Amino acid sequence: MSSSSNKDGLRINGLTISYKEGTPAFGPASLHIPEHGIYTLIGPSGCGKSTLLRAIAGLLPWYTGDIIYNGQAAHGRDPLIGLVPQTYGLLPWKNVTANLRTALAVTLPGRERKEEREERIRRWLEAMGIADLAGRYPLSLSGGQQQRVAVARAFALLPEIMLLDEPFSALDAVTRETLQRLFLENWRTHPVTALFVTHDVEEAILLGERIVIMAPGGRELDIIDNPVFSLKHEDKRSSTEFFEQTKLIRKVMQEKW
């Protein structure tokens, strides 16, 4: 492998994922996300978005083709992957700090001193604006607060790849906008290679350097440059670029879905 491929990012080559014999739930399709890139993925219900994320996360062994990270098979080498699910995935019997502590203990056993780990948990809770909720239990938190915990937990793992499966879709519009901004601010300070699945065209435009539009069956991926991404976050929605990009994406969706 050449040394340039060591920083190649996430590469999916001719990937086909099937749950059982018969029609594949995804693919065959290919996709490349450069290291430290963030792409959003939008597609109709049932086209295989979650299936793709699960396969990248190593939770679905039934695939053909390659999932490669920085030049090496992702699952032989196990790059650290943070997954943010739609339904938070928090342990209800543990408080917020203990939820993060458990995730770190499972994922990075014995890799750092206790004080360092506790400090990192504290910093990420602060970065997500929930330091005051550290001792609370998940079921006493609102959906938006639980999702902040889930995002803090994913970042605290210091993953190489972050996969987000419609993490903000259950939230009201205002909470959702706050979390989009907060997520992006944190991603900019810690630019992990990320694939963010969403149903929402606006969210895809606000958060993706490039936008992947998936056709039914996950066999065709259109990858669209996104000039909106480089604008200041608070200026994005009112920009001409945002308006034009929305039109473009809707057009592709109408043609392909």
Ligand SMILES: Nc1ncnc2c1ncn2[C@@H]1O[C@H](COP(=O)(O)OP(=O)(O)OP(=O)(O)O)[C@@H](O)[C@H]1O
């Ligand atoms: N555990 C499973 N066993 C068998 N088939 C599955 C399983 N999970 C998903 N599928 C099938 O795989 C296909 C893709 O599902 P997937 O959940 O990946 O779609 P999606 O694009 O994430 O949908 P949505 O946007 O509705 O969440 C669907 O046809 C679904 O029925």
